[in-house]
Amino acid sequence: MKHDLSPAVERARDAALGAADRNGTGVVRLTDWLLGLLEEDEGKPASLLERTGADLADVRAALGDRGDWLHPPAPSEYTIYAAARERGLVLRGDPALTSEFVFLALLNADAGFRDQLAGVGVRVDAIEALLDAKLYVAAPADDAEPVFVVPESTEHIDAARVVDANLNRAREAFRVLDDYCRFVLDDRVLTEEVKAMRHDLAAASARIPPALLLAARNTPGDVGTDVTAGGEYARESPSQVAAVNLKRAQEALRSIEEYGKVFGPELGRAVEAVRYRAYTLERAVLAGATARGRLAGAKLYVLLTGAQCVSSLDFTIAEAAAGGAQVFQLREKTMTDRELIDRAERMRRWTRDAGVLYIVNDRPDVARLVGADGVHLGQDDLPVAAARRIVGPDALIGVSTHTPEQVRRAVLDGADYIGVGPTFPSRTKEFDHFPGLDFVRFVAAETSLPAFALGGINLSNAGQVVEAGLTRVAVSSAIAEEDEPQPVAARFRQILGG
Ligand SMILES: Cc1ncc(COP(=O)(O)OP(=O)(O)O)c(N)n1
Ligand SMILES: Cc1nc(C(=O)O)sc1CCOP(=O)(O)O
Numbered sequence: 483m484k485h486d487l488s489p490a491v492e493r494a495r496d497a498a499l500g501a502a503d504r505n506g507t508g509v510v511r512l513t514d515w516l517l518g519l520l521e522e523d524e525g526k527p528a529s530l531l532e533r534t535g536a537d538l539a540d541v542r543a544a545l546g547d548r549g550d551w552l553h554p555p556a557p558s559e560y561t562i563y564a565a566a567r568e569r570g571l572v573l574r575g576d577p578a579l580t581s582e583f584v585f586l587a588l589l590n591a592d593a594g595f596r597d598q599l600a601g602v603g604v605r606v607d608a609i610e611a612l613l614d615a616k617l618y619v620a621a622p623a624d625d626a627e628p629v630f631v632v633p634e635s636t637e638h639i640d641a642a643r644v645v646d647a648n649l650n651r652a653r654e655a656f657r658v659l660d661d662y663c664r665f666v667l668d669d670r671v672l673t674e675e676v677k678a679m680r681h682d683l684a685a686a687s688a689r690i691p692p693a694l695l696l697a698a699r700n701t702p703g704d705v706g707t708d709v710t711a712g713g714e715y716a717r718e719s720p721s722q723v724a725a726v727n728l729k730r731a732q733e734a735l736r737s738i739e740e741y742g743k744v745f746g747p748e749l750g751r752a753v754e755a756v757r758y759r760a761y762t763l764e765r766a767v768l769a770g771a772t773a774r775g776r777l778a779g780a781k782l783y784v785l786l787t788g789a790q791c792v793s794s795l796d797f798t799i800a801e802a803a804a805g806g807a808q809v810f811q812l813r814e815k816t817m818t819d820r821e822l823i824d825r826a827e828r829m830r831r832w833t834r835d836a837g838v839l840y841i842v843n844d845r846p847d848v849a850r851l852v853g854a855d856g857v858h859l860g861q862d863d864l865p866v867a868a869a870r871r872i873v874g875p876d877a878l879i880g881v882s883t884h885t886p887e888q889v890r891r892a893v894l895d896g897a898d899y900i901g902v903g904p905t906f907p908s909r910t911k912e913f914d915h916f917p918g919l920d921f922v923r924f925v926a927a928e929t930s931l932p933a934f935a936l937g938g939i940n941l942s943n944a945g946q947v948v949e950a951g952l953t954r955v956a957v958s959s960a961i962a963e964e965d966e967p968q969p970v971a972a973r974f975r976q977i978l979g980g
């Protein structure tokens with residue numbers, strides 16, 4: 483039967499028959515065929531090997547010299563061509579007898595021989611994936627447009643290799659961050675965010691056919707995988723591990739974003755969104771760590787409005803601090819700016835003398851002008867990022883929260899602590915809605931950020947807050963309206979666990 487062979491296949495067959503003649507056995511071996519197909523550096527089989535990461539010289543040497551290898555006889559020409567046509571039809575819809583499909587048929591002809599070839603870097607699955615035209619038309623993911631249609635392009639293989647390597651880096655970094663948020667911080671909001679980012683990255687990268695990523699993978703051949711930077715094995719603390727991996731994730735995402743553009747604009751855009759979230763996560767994780775440190779022992783936080791205090795403000799601060807209050811907020815809602823800055827400056831001195839933290843309510847500008855330790859923001863006040871630009875990186879920023887979504891937002895916005903309330907009806911401020919102790923329970927389970935329950939908390943009900951899971955409270959009337967704030971503050975501290 484006459485086969486319609488391409489010229490390259492004809493040359494390879496003649497070379498194989500010639501080799502069989504020369505070795506005197508007359509038996510054509512798989513090795514003879516393969517060497518015939520790999521004769522030309524520019525040929526398609528040679529190019530397939532190189533593009534899937536094999537070293538052409540190594541493969542040729544192994545086929546020619548390896549005395550310890552089995553060199554099984556090749557199947558009959560009829561069998562080889564039938565297998566090649568079948569592969570061509572399945573992968574390309576074309577039964578033409580071309581060199582790449584004959585090459586594939588020979589690589590698959592004997593399982594033991596195939597294993598030997600794997601030992602010198604020949605990856606038959608990857609070669610098959612490269613020849614599979616279907617893989618180059620990515621299935622539209624959800625709402626995304628089809629990504630790219632390209633039969634064989636070295637550029638896409640190169641870009642896929644970079645994307646694949648960086649997807650692995652990003653996935654590994656996210657895994658480390660997941661462990662940090664879950665086990666070190668014990669923070670569900672952050673853990674969920676890391677999980678969501680991993681998921682969104684996977685969805686974005688699904689725009690590149692997985693088989694193409696696999697085909698492009700060449701770990702042993704990747705330059706630099708065995709190079710270790712000096713500091714690679716030195717980590718001082720879990721938070722440093724997290725910091726390093728946040729950077730690693732951001733760098734990997736940036737690389738995926740840039741090289742992903744080779745496959746169309748969609749992938750780049752989707753990965754860019756994940757990268758921005760990685761910056762937000764970094765701020766939340768790292769700022770949270772600093773805040774947790776500064777507020778570690780802070781249990782009792784006192785909100786003070788001059789007009790509400792039965793004694794003078796300076797007396798109330800000194801007494802409450804002596805009783806164990808550790809954070810004081812200036813909360814004046816009706817003063818002119820002149821009056822406010824004057825009071826804020828004096829309160830800076832009193833709180834410094836008492837050795838306690840000092841927060842200004844509502845006004846980052848005033849907090850900065852008087853050198854306060856931080857500012858407290860409500861849901862209608864400036865957003866965290868804007869306030870941060872005013873108060874600087876070291877100031878504490880607190881955020882009022884009344885719903886689970888506000889807690890999640892505050893954590894991811896980089897708040898340093900949250901107010902959680904209102905818990906009970908308050909003499910200081912009127913509310914029509916009380917998230918109450920259920921919300922306290924939710925916050926206690928959900929975030930590791932310092933969280934102060936507030937709203938109508940007094941010595942009689944503070945124990946319920948502790949039972950619900952929070953051991954920090956913020957109070958106003960319970961201290962401001964007392965003639966003797968010191969013993970009250972001390973009793974609060976006892977209830978809150980010292
Ligand atoms: C610690 C703390 N938590 C919550 C608040 C309330 O802030 P906000 O909702 O902005 O209301 P005002 O206090 O500004 O009336 C707070 N001040 N402190
Ligand atoms: C100002 C304020 N904000 C709250 C909130 O839940 O956001 S509760 C509250 C009043 C806190 O004062 P007292 O301890 O006297 O109830």
Ligand SMILES: [Mg+2]
Nearest residue numbers: 844859860863
């Ligand atoms: Mg406010």
